[in-house]
Amino acid sequence: MSAVIPTGAARSIGSILIESGRLSSADADRISAHQQQHGLQFGDAAIALRLLTKEDIDFALARQFDYAYLNNQDNSLRAELVAAYKPFSQIGENLRAVRSQLMLRWLNTDPNHKVIAVVSAGKGEGRSFIAANLAIVFAQQGQRTLLVDADLRAAPTKGQHSLFKLSKSIGLSGILADRAGLEAALPVPSLPGLTVLPVGAVPPNPQELLGRPEFRELLAKAAQQFDVIIVDTPAGGDFADAEIIAARAGAALMVARKDQSLMPDVALLARRLQGGGVTLVGSVLNDG
Numbered sequence: 001m002s003a004v005i006p007t008g009a010a011r012s013i014g015s016i017l018i019e020s021g022r023l024s025s026a027d028a029d030r031i032s033a034h035q036q037q038h039g040l041q042f043g044d045a046a047i048a049l050r051l052l053t054k055e056d057i058d059f060a061l062a063r064q065f066d067y068a069y070l071n072n073q074d075n076s077l078r079a080e081l082v083a084a085y086k087p088f089s090q091i092g093e094n095l096r097a098v099r100s101q102l103m104l105r106w107l108n109t110d111p112n113h114k115v116i117a118v119v120s121a122g123k124g125e126g127r128s129f130i131a132a133n134l135a136i137v138f139a140q141q142g143q144r145t146l147l148v149d150a151d152l153r154a155a156p157t158k159g160q161h162s163l164f165k166l167s168k169s170i171g172l173s174g175i176l177a178d179r180a181g182l183e184a185a186l187p188v189p190s191l192p193g194l195t196v197l198p199v200g201a202v203p204p205n206p207q208e209l210l211g212r213p214e215f216r217e218l219l220a221k222a223a224q225q226f227d228v229i230i231v232d233t234p235a236g237g238d239f240a241d242a243e244i245i246a247a248r249a250g251a252a253l254m255v256a257r258k259d260q261s262l263m264p265d266v267a268l269l270a271r272r273l274q275g276g277g278v279t280l281v282g283s284v285l286n287d288g
């Protein structure tokens with residue numbers, strides 16, 4: 001028996017949920033009947049009948065509007081990528097607010113403003129987490145987004161390569177050593193619009209590599225192909241890498257972690273960046 005679901009939007013939501021196995025045809029029929037009887041939206045009728053949850057409706061709406069969004073069973077990415085798995089969570093909301101701020105203060109202010117470095121003073125403060133999830137919300141907005149992992153100091157298991165479960169790539173270090181071009185950046189199939197350049201083999205001389213003209217040229221080339229470029233960095237307090245990267249980017253988003261980051265360290269990094277001509281375009285207090 002096929003479901004009879006009357007109006008346009010309702011038909012899509014109902015059929016999306018049936019196709020994805022979240023709803024049976026018989027239940028879809030019950031929802032339609034209840035919907036007509038009480039003059040409700042399909043989703044509201046379904047929730048009133050306890051046949052679907054808000055999460056199911058969000059899932060269907062996301063599908064309907066072509067919003068890149070993965071369900072829990074899809075383990076093509078690591079669960080830390082909450083913007084992909086739980087776009088309607090509080091953290092998803094917060095990331096979209098940060099996105100708006102960055103658009104307003106930097107990306108929309110000049111066509112040459114495309115690159116933002118995500119920096120913080122100490123280790124484990126969530127730079128990689130914020131950079132990855134922020135890149136996802138930019139891609140979800142339909143922007144061609146490149147996430148560059150420029151933490152040439154991190155253990156290979158910690159970087160963007162592992163968060164996005166990417167296949168092997170020569171990575172940023174390969175490009176900086178002049179052994180590859182932008183083709184080393186890999187599209188993320190489940191998140192249309194998002195491309196990630198993993199870090200590649202950890203080199204013995206990160207700072208020297210980042211200072212090379214190849215890094216500037218890479219960002220210039222990427223700016224022709226992408227609308228926004230987010231760059232992950234190592235801890236600013238430990239090495240000068242973050243300052244070099246942020247100076248090339250022109251702008252930085254400062255991350256601090258609640259109950260962990262030390263304010264004098266944050267202030268010192270901010271001063272060093274501003275001294276190097278970097279515009280601080282926003283800050284995130286990571287309370288996760």
Ligand SMILES: Nc1ncnc2c1ncn2[C@@H]1O[C@H](COP(=O)(O)OP(=O)(O)O)[C@@H](O)[C@H]1O
Nearest residue numbers: 080122123124125126127128129130286287288
């Ligand atoms: N807001 C958050 N919610 C949940 N987990 C987080 C959050 N921020 C960071 N983490 C986790 O904390 C750990 C350190 O974060 P990471 O982004 O790797 O730090 P950094 O890149 O600054 O060294 C990771 O396991 C990451 O998934």
Ligand SMILES: [Mg+2]
Nearest residue numbers: 127128151154
């Ligand atoms: Mg990191």
